[in-house]
Amino acid sequence: xxxxxxxxxxxxxxxxxxxxxxxxxxxxxxxxxxxxxxxxxxxxxxxxxxxxxxxxxxxxxxxxxxxxxxxxxxxxxxxxxxxxxxxxxxxxxxxxxxxxxxxxxxxxxxxxxxxxxxxxxxxxxxxxxxxxxxxxxxxxxxxxxxxxxxxxxxxxxxxxxxxxxxxxxxxxxxxxxxxxxxxxxxxxxxxxxxxxxxxxxxxxxxxxxxxxxxxxxxxxxxxxxxxxxxxxxxxxxxxxxxxxxxxxxxxxxxxxxxxxxxxxxxxxxxxxxxxxxxxxxxxxxxxxxxxxxxxxxxxxxxxxxxxxxxxxxxxxxxxxxxxxxxxxxxxxxxxxxxxxxxxxxx
Amino acid sequence: xxxxxxxxxxxxxxxxxxxxxxxxxxxxxxxxxxxxxxxxxxxxxxxxxxxxxxxxxxxxxxxxxxxxxxxxxxxxxxxxxxxxxxxxxxxxxxxxxxxxxxxxxxxxxxxxxxxxxxxxxxxxxxxxxxxxxxxxxxxxxxxxxxxxxxxxxxxxxxxxxxxxxxxxxxxxxxxxxxxxxxxxxxxxxxxxxxxxxxxxxxxxxxxxxxxxxxxxxxxxxxxxxxxxxxxxxxxxxxxxxxxxxxxxxxxxxxxxxxxxxxxxxxxxxxxxxxxxxxxxxxxxxxxxxxxxxxxxxxxxxxxxxxxxxxxxxxxxxxxxxxxxxxxxxxxxxxxxxxxxxxxxxxxxxxxxxxxxxxxxxxxxxxxxxxxxxxxxxxxxxxxxxxxxxxxxxxxxxxxxxxxxxxxxxxxxxxxxxxxxxxxxxxxxxxxxxxxxxxxxxxxxxxxxxxxxxxxxxxxxxxxxxxxxxxxxxxxxxxxxxxxxxxxxxxxxxxxxxxxxxxxxxxxxxxxxxxxxxxxxxxxxxxxxxxxxxxxxxxxxxxxxxxxxxxxxxxxxxxxxxxxxxxxxxxxxxxxxxxxxxxxxxxxxxxxxxxxxxxxxxxxxxxxxxxxxxxxxxxxxxxxxxxxxxxxxxxxxxxxxxxxx
Numbered sequence: 001x002x003x004x005x006x007x008x009x010x011x012x013x014x015x016x017x018x019x020x021x022x023x024x025x026x027x028x029x030x031x032x033x034x035x036x037x038x039x040x041x042x043x044x045x046x047x048x049x050x051x052x053x054x055x056x057x058x059x060x061x062x063x064x065x066x067x068x069x070x071x072x073x074x075x076x077x078x079x080x081x082x083x084x085x086x087x088x089x090x091x092x093x094x095x096x097x098x099x100x101x102x103x104x105x106x107x108x109x110x111x112x113x114x115x116x117x118x119x120x121x122x123x124x125x126x127x128x129x130x131x132x133x134x135x136x137x138x139x140x141x142x143x144x145x146x147x148x149x150x151x152x153x154x155x156x157x158x159x160x161x162x163x164x165x166x167x168x169x170x171x172x173x174x175x176x177x178x179x180x181x182x183x184x185x186x187x188x189x190x191x192x193x194x195x196x197x198x199x200x201x202x203x204x205x206x207x208x209x210x211x212x213x214x215x216x217x218x219x220x221x222x223x224x225x226x227x228x229x230x231x232x233x234x235x236x237x238x239x240x241x242x243x244x245x246x247x248x249x250x251x252x253x254x255x256x257x258x259x260x261x262x263x264x265x266x267x268x269x270x271x272x273x274x275x276x277x278x279x280x281x282x283x284x285x286x287x288x289x290x291x292x293x294x295x296x297x298x299x300x301x302x303x304x305x306x307x308x309x310x311x312x313x314x315x316x317x318x319x320x321x322x323x324x325x326x327x328x329x330x331x332x333x334x335x336x337x338x339x340x341x342x343x344x345x346x
Numbered sequence: 347x348x349x350x351x352x353x354x355x356x357x358x359x360x361x362x363x364x365x366x367x368x369x370x371x372x373x374x375x376x377x378x379x380x381x382x383x384x385x386x387x388x389x390x391x392x393x394x395x396x397x398x399x400x401x402x403x404x405x406x407x408x409x410x411x412x413x414x415x416x417x418x419x420x421x422x423x424x425x426x427x428x429x430x431x432x433x434x435x436x437x438x439x440x441x442x443x444x445x446x447x448x449x450x451x452x453x454x455x456x457x458x459x460x461x462x463x464x465x466x467x468x469x470x471x472x473x474x475x476x477x478x479x480x481x482x483x484x485x486x487x488x489x490x491x492x493x494x495x496x497x498x499x500x501x502x503x504x505x506x507x508x509x510x511x512x513x514x515x516x517x518x519x520x521x522x523x524x525x526x527x528x529x530x531x532x533x534x535x536x537x538x539x540x541x542x543x544x545x546x547x548x549x550x551x552x553x554x555x556x557x558x559x560x561x562x563x564x565x566x567x568x569x570x571x572x573x574x575x576x577x578x579x580x581x582x583x584x585x586x587x588x589x590x591x592x593x594x595x596x597x598x599x600x601x602x603x604x605x606x607x608x609x610x611x612x613x614x615x616x617x618x619x620x621x622x623x624x625x626x627x628x629x630x631x632x633x634x635x636x637x638x639x640x641x642x643x644x645x646x647x648x649x650x651x652x653x654x655x656x657x658x659x660x661x662x663x664x665x666x667x668x669x670x671x672x673x674x675x676x677x678x679x680x681x682x683x684x685x686x687x688x689x690x691x692x693x694x695x696x697x698x699x700x701x702x703x704x705x706x707x708x709x710x711x712x713x714x715x716x717x718x719x720x721x722x723x724x725x726x727x728x729x730x731x732x733x734x735x736x737x738x739x740x741x742x743x744x745x746x747x748x749x750x751x752x753x754x755x756x757x758x759x760x761x762x763x764x765x766x767x768x769x770x771x772x773x774x775x776x777x778x779x780x781x782x783x784x785x786x787x788x789x790x791x792x793x794x795x796x797x798x799x800x801x802x803x804x805x806x807x808x809x810x811x812x813x814x815x816x817x818x819x820x821x822x823x824x825x826x827x828x829x830x831x832x833x834x835x836x837x838x839x840x841x842x843x844x845x846x847x848x849x850x851x852x853x854x855x856x857x858x859x860x861x862x863x864x865x866x867x868x869x870x871x872x873x874x875x876x877x878x879x880x881x882x883x884x885x886x887x888x889x890x891x892x893x894x895x896x897x898x899x900x901x902x903x904x905x906x907x908x909x910x911x912x913x914x915x916x917x918x919x920x921x922x923x924x925x926x927x928x929x930x931x932x933x934x935x936x937x938x939x940x941x942x943x944x945x946x947x948x949x950x951x952x953x954x955x956x957x958x959x960x961x962x963x964x965x966x967x968x969x970x971x972x973x974x975x976x977x978x979x980x981x982x983x984x985x986x987x988x989x990x
Contacts, residue, residue, distance in 0.1 A: 075843025083674030
């Protein structure tokens with residue numbers, strides 16, 4: 001295992017090393033338990049010392065996360081976690097910084113900070129627990145709630161169109177964009193592995209069930225009966241096939257420039273017609289088209305990594321300029337205080 | 347002296363030594379033969395013109411000439427919020443006032459002795475301020491029918507007999523003389539017109555008998571990339587100087603001898619700049635990174651701009667997406683072991699209040715600079731005001747006390763910044779540092795300090811467990827200060843946040859008695875900061891008829907008024923408050939020693955309200971001015987005299 005952060009050897013960690021010992025105060029059956037479990041499993045293999053990992057959160061059910069991790073942590077203000085993470089990461093580039101947030105926290109009150117963190121390619125790992133509801137305030141409409149959804153503040157149905165978070169992250173310039181599901185352990189583990197290996201802005205949407213205020217929100221893709229038809233599992237370098245017999249696939253229609261669902265063996269369709277997933281593609285257009293499938297009727301919901309490209313990060317670029325200034329200008333304290341234009345009174 | 351800052355600096359006197367003899371500068375010019383030279387103690391000049399006329403540049407350059415000649419001085423620019431209002435309009439007038447002299451200068455001056463006006467709109471908006479019998483130097487070339495109409499003049503005001511009788515008018519067609527100087531230069535007529543501010547500058551150099559070699563060099567440097575402009579502006583500058591030499595319009599030249607500034611190396615500073623020096627010096631003295639997370643806002647923007655040039659000194663700047671992210675990033679950096687700072691003006695401070703509460707409860711060091719401007723809401727962005735005092739003291743939800751310091755002059759912005767950082771780090775607390783538009787844009791000579799005499803800024807990080815083999819982030823020392831443990835320190839992993847925390851472990855606690863204890867402990871800790879607050883010093887007698895109390899940017903005007911009145915033998919004293927929270931220990935006793943207390947403020951009476959609450963029985967009289975302009979010494983002296 002590589003040692004990326006310092007002189008001393010990296011200890012061998014187990015999942016337990018990342019548990020703070022405080023029992024999470026989430027409702028029984030909450031999807032958050034499954035997510036923290038996967039994060040604690042992923043960290044021993046991240047190649048980073050425990051003390052060099054910081055979890056930053058805002059406000060909401062998901063934002064209690066840092067208290068349950070045995071790392072440094074900051075539980076900050078509603079929507080503002082990315083701003084703390086920016087200051088922390090830019091001032092201490094050697095730290096691994098995670099942001100744990102929810103759909104209300106990241107996309108409503110914190111929308112501005114969220115898009116700018118992605119735009120800057122801030123080297124953070126942002127996990128958005130999307131339960132499509134406000135949980136901690138007990139059941140109000142969120143920016144990802146479906147149109148027409150009845151909640152405590154929308155008793156006649158929500159008149160608001162929802163965000164599709166991966167579209168937003170891609171539009172804002174995130175260099176790693178993925179989606180997973182709380183109950184899909186292996187899928188979530190694979191996405192988190194990709195997230196820990198990525199340098200740059202990581203956005204991971206996790207479909208998370210809220211058993212109290214929005215139970216069953218993701219049954220349409222997690223129910224055993226429909227799962228295979230409803231999920232499109234993206235793997236880099238592999239054809240985008242799905243369905244019970246893995247015979248359905250996604251094709252890019254060259255005439256309409258649209259993605260469409262086709263079936264192998266029908267109308268002369270063979271595997272070479274099926275789009276091969278390329279998460280490393282520099283141009284995000286295709287990733288965006290895939291992300292938008294989840295909002296279109298008749299299409300499966302993609303899960304996995306949409307995009308994973310390497311760009312210089314804001315902390316790398318900042319320190320490049322600092323180092324250049326340091327080597328270009330050698331000024332001592334007297335020189336600093338005096339500047340260029342002085343005069344002497346005798 | 348007891349209670350003084352460790353580095354023994356007297357903030358009231360800006361390092362002056364009375365009675366020190368002055369060594370004249372070697373290249374002092376000799377007045378032209380035959381022309382009378384009048385010696386003046388102080389002069390106030392205001393340059394006014396269209397925002398495109400370059401009056402800020404003219405003012406700054408002339409200010410520097412006076413600084414180099416050894417004068418004490420203070421300046422005040424006055425410009426519109428719009429970048430370029432329509433040319434020639436009343437809204438587009440931009441001005442720059444400088445007061446320089448051979449005695450100690452406290453303010454940018456009351457009524458100008460000389461008004462240099464470049465067009466009718468500038469005359470219209472500034473004429474009323476000119477001193478009775480003062481001199482108006484006016485660019486008659488701009489007095490066209492169209493410009494007169496834009497300034498709402500029905501006839502040419504320069505023809506007005508009453509005006510001619512009350513002031514001395516020196517009309518010069520600067521447009522034509524500039525064109526003449528640049529004949530054959532090949533420059534466009536637009537570029538030629540833009541040079542005329544150098545004509546005015548050259549004329550002032552002649553009138554006040556200033557050596558011009560350094561100015562010529564400075565023009566050369568300023569236009570190094572465009573040599574054709576350098577030589578054109580030099581020509582126009584020389585033409586202005588030569589015009590003074592040959593014209594019969596002036597019956598005298600003036601000389602303002604050097605003032606008795608303390609010996610040493612000086613530079614001119616406007617208030618925003620030395621704050622960035624304070625950041626860089628803090629970084630160097632502490633050996634830690636200063637992280638400035640900020641967002642552009644008038645009149646604080648220059649701090650972020652200037653600080654971005656100090657990367658090599660350990661200042662990291664980050665222009666965030668908004669005010670909230672500015673302070674959020676600074677708190678994040680402080681959690682990581684940097685010394686966080688954010689800079690803003692009133693509306694931005696309003697946006698940051700929730701974050702300041704978080705810094706209070708997490709007890710992380712942070713400096714919040716608020717360059718106050720006219721409010722409420724967007725208010726008057728380019729005009730000065732002191733109306734955020736109560737917001738700084740109390741503008742947070744919950745019980746959230748923090749130290750509040752206010753700088754008193756442009757140069758003092760450096761010392762106040764160092765002080766704010768030292769306090770933030772020592773006491774693990776956010777500190778609000780107040781300045782205002784007047785200090786931010788005003789200039790004065792700054793005695794460059796000896797690095798060896800600067801205060802120590804000690805930063806200690808916790809590296810070991812502090813409680814039975816564990817780390818307790820809220821286990822305090824005898825002064826109630828908590829330890830600072832930063833990410834990267836093995837074994838001290840801990841969580842902080844906005845929820846009330848257990849008084850020892852820092853973990854979330856909803857226990858009522860713990861909350862009460864924490865509220866009181868945080869308050870006590872800030873009250874303990876008083877050990878770093880110097881006693882208030884009286885300028886005048888300790889007790890008597892009238893005490894004037896100032897804070898922040900009104901220091902100069904109030905001290906000036908006190909000097910004037912004391913010279914007249916009046917029983918008036920002055921106390922200036924640099925610390926607003928905690929207040930100096932001796933203040934209550936001091937206030938009660940006078941028959942009357944007068945609090946002049948550029949707001950509706952915020953310090954007066956605060957003093958009434960803090961010292962029951964003390965009921966200060968108020969003198970409030972809220973018109974976007976700083977106090978004049980004369981109006982303060984008049985008000986104080988009325989009260990005697």
